[in-house]
Amino acid sequence: MAVPDGAVRVALLGCGVVGTEVARLLLTQGDDLAARVGARLELVGIAVRDASVPRDPVVDPALLTTDAEDLVTRADVVVEVMGGIEPARGLLLRAIASGAAVVTANKALLGADGPTLYAAADAAGVDVYFEAAVAGAIPLVRPVRESLAGDRVTRVLGIVNGTTNYVLDQMTTTGLDLDQAVKQAQELGYAEANPTADVEGYDAAAKAAILASLAFHTRVAVDDVHREGILAVTAEDVAWAQRTGHVIKLLAIAELARPAAADEGTAEGRGGEDAGRRGVVVRVHPALVPLDHPLAGVHGAFNAVFVEAESAGELMFYGRGAGGAPTASAVLGDVVTVARHRVTGGKGPVESSYAELPVHGVGEARTRYQVLLRVEDRPGVLAQVAQAFAARGVSIEAVRQGVAAAGDDGAQADILVVTHQARDAALSATVADIAGLPVVRSVMSVLRVEGA
Amino acid sequence: MAVPDGAVRVALLGCGVVGTEVARLLLTQGDDLAARVGARLELVGIAVRDASVPRDPVVDPALLTTDAEDLVTRADVVVEVMGGIEPARGLLLRAIASGAAVVTANKALLGADGPTLYAAADAAGVDVYFEAAVAGAIPLVRPVRESLAGDRVTRVLGIVNGTTNYVLDQMTTTGLDLDQAVKQAQELGYAEANPTADVEGYDAAAKAAILASLAFHTRVAVDDVHREGILAVTAEDVAWAQRTGHVIKLLAIAELARPAAADEGTAEGRGGEDAGRRGVVVRVHPALVPLDHPLAGVHGAFNAVFVEAESAGELMFYGRGAGGAPTASAVLGDVVTVARHRVTGGKGPVESSYAELPVHGVGEARTRYQVLLRVEDRPGVLAQVAQAFAARGVSIEAVRQGVAAAGDDGAQADILVVTHQARDAALSATVADIAGLPVVRSVMSVLRVEGA
Structure with missing residues (x-):
């Protein structure tokens, strides 16, 4: 089962919307994928019905073949995104018999006859993964098969x-x-x-x-x-x-x-x-x-x-639950997992730190603020507040004004300011500036707005 | 890395709420777990600070030891649910150095120094899994590490x-x-x-x-x-x-x-x-x-x-996100995965059909119905409808009556009946009975109620 040396050979069956996206990711994210697998993934061929159909430029015509029967015997991992029951079933059984691991997004096939495939894979000692076959990009199959394996x-x-x-x-x-x-x-x-x-x-x-x-x-x-x-x-x-x-x-x-x-x-x-x-x-x-x-x-x-x-x-x-890119994400996740099983001979994912991106402070986050101010209730106050945001390059999305109960030192109003997205450092500097304005009695609340 | 023969030896560090629940599942669900792993899981010991503390009866006192340093060298899989940074970190590093796979629920340790553990495990070629350390029972770590491994x-x-x-x-x-x-x-x-x-x-x-x-x-x-x-x-x-x-x-x-x-x-x-x-x-x-x-x-x-x-x-x-049983579920899922890696030397979960439960028809489902009826608007109609439910043993949770626009043949009313849970076969038979009642003009809608 181990990979001889060098790359893990991947064969793709089908080159529709999902297949093209899978090919794109395999061909353009090679370094990332290699880091995650521990070996390079080499796309050795794409089986199609008609090699003369015009395709996305990312698909190298030299990779196309109409001989799927042959292709599946030349790969370590066979990815099936053609759909339908035959010839997909026959090709996957042939791939399994050849010792390849199998990744499929084919819900019709698995819904009709999944257990046959699963049994063949178990007997051959190869993986069959199918995260994309149910609920598209949602990681669901893996959690149910694995995370809940100690539960009922x-x-x-x-x-x-x-x-x-x-x-x-x-x-x-x-x-x-x-x-x-x-x-x-x-x-x-x-x-x-x-x-x-x-x-x-x-x-x-x-x-x-x-x-x-x-x-x-x-x-x-x-x-x-x-x-x-x-x-x-x-x-x-x-x-x-x-x-x-x-x-x-x-x-x-x-x-x-x-x-x-x-x-x-x-x-x-x-x-x-x-x-x-x-x-x-x-x-x-x-x-x-x-x-x-x-x-x-x-x-x-x-x-x-x-x-x-x-x-x-x-x-x-x-x-x-559907769509080319989300489905391709699920397919690629499976490809990485089964390829990694081949490379390591029995170990889970590598951990964590190969990317080693710099870790920035919160000032570098981009977010939105909602700021509630209590201010003197007289003309020109809003203009001063707005100017303080503008001076830090923070754009205001909305302002709401309301009259507050009068304080000890005269009429006052509440102003709620919601900003557009900006750097957290600029937002907090703006709030500090505003707190120092003579017309501002207090900054009552500062909350970030997320998920909008 | 392979398991010599027979069982996969599991050591448990900690016997609090989560540890006790993990021990219970290991000891009471042995057959299920063996089917999923492909070998039996043998709990070889539970490290505790004080072996004399009274414990749940499921915990065999013979399993308890205060010598965690020794225990971690006698296992294929070490499960850490003691919490805190030391001695947990030292014990896990020792387990990894002895070639054991490691499962931990310890968010404090991983938050403070996870990368050290991950790097040690990578260097030793052993698994480290920690589904329970973030968001308790929610399968989250595995999807992010694996399902999204082909995405960014x-x-x-x-x-x-x-x-x-x-x-x-x-x-x-x-x-x-x-x-x-x-x-x-x-x-x-x-x-x-x-x-x-x-x-x-x-x-x-x-x-x-x-x-x-x-x-x-x-x-x-x-x-x-x-x-x-x-x-x-x-x-x-x-x-x-x-x-x-x-x-x-x-x-x-x-x-x-x-x-x-x-x-x-x-x-x-x-x-x-x-x-x-x-x-x-x-x-x-x-x-x-x-x-x-x-x-x-x-x-x-x-x-x-x-x-x-x-x-x-x-x-x-x-x-x-918390609680003994949910956290234990996440821990056991990890134990099954890493144990299976040991048994198979590089293959994902077995599939699917070892339980082979009978598959029943929808009549055996237990659910609730909401039935909307148009009936003649006169006394006694509701009693007849209620009797039809009672005759099939279906209990009514709520009834709402409203007057409908008069039809060609006199005053009519709408009745909405919501049932308690019952067998689907009994519910559908009841609806057929009701459709045949002379006072019922039409069964306008029958919908099951789920998730309540």
Whole structure:
């Protein structure tokens, strides 16, 4: 399994949006990746259906091949971003048989037949990683497979389809009905011309199957998933949800099913022979989510997966569920991990300090301030305050003035100043200047504004 | 590095709340853990200061030793949950020198001197894992180290101290001032009798240093972190934050600092020789966060870390930041990973299907329904509907009635029924029964309620 010497050979299957982005990162961030892996990653070829199609300039035509069958036997790591079940499955099984580690973003394949791949990889003693196959860029597969490996997951609730989340969000915020919201999503590029895979829940069901397999160490295929899409959701449903403090989300749910015997209190059901039949139920359907639940705040095309585990309690993972760059980020993370396994023969990531960037003081941070001042209430005061900001090159975004209760020494007012982003050193110098202005009675509060 | 044969020997340093929980999981979930690791985990000893202290019955007294120096040389994996800088640092360095992999939950040690440990482990070719040292049970370290290894993190914003988050939350929801909110947190056990480490930001600063080291591959110690606690936050600040659509959070922030030259538009600053001085700034302080930011919805003692990366975009990780069981979950996940590295000599987790639980249909799910009915508006209708639920053993949580516009065939009303949790099969059978009642004109909507 070890790499002979020199580089780790990487083969790429597919050169669409994600494939091109993966190739770009491999080709342009070679030094960074080499530091993280402990060896260089060498892109040895990109398998495509038609090598004559025009491509992004980053893709060297000399790397293209239409002979994927051959390519997969010439690599240490095979990255599959072509999608669909065949020929992807056959090629990955061939790669595994050749001793290559495999990274795939293919949710359709894993949802339909992941366990076959996993078993082949286990038997061959090679890695199969697939962070990008569920919830795009969100690191989710690795935490569930590894961070929670000493725990027991009891339930997974996910918003795993950005299109339907966007549509339901629009229905909630604008009162549009479903058809209108889907049409708008299509116009904005959030939904495909044929939105069936999204709105009928097929995409979410494939991801639910993958998640369930991982979380419960059990073979779950997409056909095992109960699936209801969002087509039955009406504007009236959305309005009722709001009235009762909920929001409607399309959820992918995988959970341990408690035995029927514990149910409903029917006499014959209690403690009977069914009591031990613990199993897994996997379902995709629209659901009411209480507004104070973390999933209720997941808007637009974002994805999030909420996990409940016996010891860890409640966890949530949030981020972009699709898109070329986010998906490529997840794929590259997997490539680094499996390549590193090859290089080190059994050790986790290297640590920490190879970049050795300078560590600056807080003065170098760029942020925004909100400053609350109590000032004399007379003309010209605001101009003096504004001038103090301008003198330090700090731009003001907004000012609010209010009259404060009169103090011992006459009429006074409160001024709230919110700045644009500037260097922290300039901001704090400005505040010091302002505190020294005769018209300023006190600087009541200085708070940085983050995340805006 | 390989395990001779049989079990992977695990040594535990410390037997407080977290240590006891780690011991419990190791001793009671042996079969599960063996399946995940590929070999049994054998707890070979627990180092304590005083072996005579009474302990949880799960801790076999024969495992206890006061000779930690010896214990660390007799293990394949050394788990440190004793806390503090010494003797923890010396013991871990000794363990690494003996060839053991190391798992630690010690944020004080890593915040002060993590890079020394990381470098020693790299030099010895052994793993050092520390998921539990930042944000407790939240899988965060592994995603940042591994999932994002092919990406470039630009910024990390974290709520990493549950005590201060609870205090600020209480100030926001109740209008209490800081002293009152701290006192309440102490009474409820969310804050310690001496809350200095939390309210002055020392705990958050240690975690910020660890996060910054990871995210930017740069040595950052706690002394490099600009630190302001929450003591200056007033009830008036909180009220102003609400007025302007913000909430106040204590944030740990690590980010790439842009060159001063790009700043403020001063003529001499632009494009000068400083333009290349990219570095890292790390700071802990209270900040205004806009209400629509995902961090604004992190309440009570929960933690969350928001990460911005070049390709992945915005990610957030959410969960319990402290507590014995959540921390033990994170520690065990690390133990499984490093033990598995030893067993396989360089391969990721095994996949998926060893548990092979039965996969049930959706009828076995337990959930709640919200059913909207249009019914004839006359006495006794609600009783008939309620009887239909009772007949299937489904318990009703709430009913809302409203008068609907009269239909062609007389007065009608809408009834919204919310059930308690029941088997999905019973719920759907109930809905079918109700649809057949003569007094029911239509079943307008049936939605499951999740996450409540």
